[in-house]
Amino acid sequence: MAGGNAIRGSRVGAGPMGEAERGDSAPRLHVSYFCASGHETRPAFAVDAAIPESWDCPRCGLPANTDAENPPPPPKIVPYKTHLAYVKERRTEAEAKEILEEAVAALRARRAAGEVIY
Known part of the structure; x- marks a missing residue:
């Protein structure tokens, strides 16, 4: 009998290799958010989840909303007062x-x- 390891080719903690073993993923909805810099962000939400009105742009950090024609203005920066x-x-x-x-x-x-x- 050849000596060897029964779990050769696998690592500790390795999970199932395909979606068939994990089950189907939940249905998702991609929502477009637009910031004042013209960036579009498309996060995925579960179909039955509440969609937030605003989202922070991951590129520039400005607030974004779903209206492409009227994105929210950048927040006003209040200068430091002496x-x-x-x-x-x-x-x-x-x-x-x-x-x-x-x-x-x-x-x-x-x-x-x-x-x-x-």
Whole structure:
């Protein structure tokens, strides 16, 4: 008798080799989504699944919808605001000038009193 391995030619964890052994796949529906960059994405959904209204484009990351003539616009990017920009939203120029004069007067009073200011 020839020595050998009974499972030669197969790897551990190998599953069935064909669809006949796995069973039929579920019926699918391909839906086209269009982004503002002109890309078309066609993900597959089960026929009885709820189809989402929007989908993220895998190429550019922009939102996409099913209307080829009217894709959603790219989201607006809000620039980073500095602390000064927020202060200017809350204060007018006159208020800022008044606050600055009060702060300078307070510093001059502390210096006149001999306090060390760094």
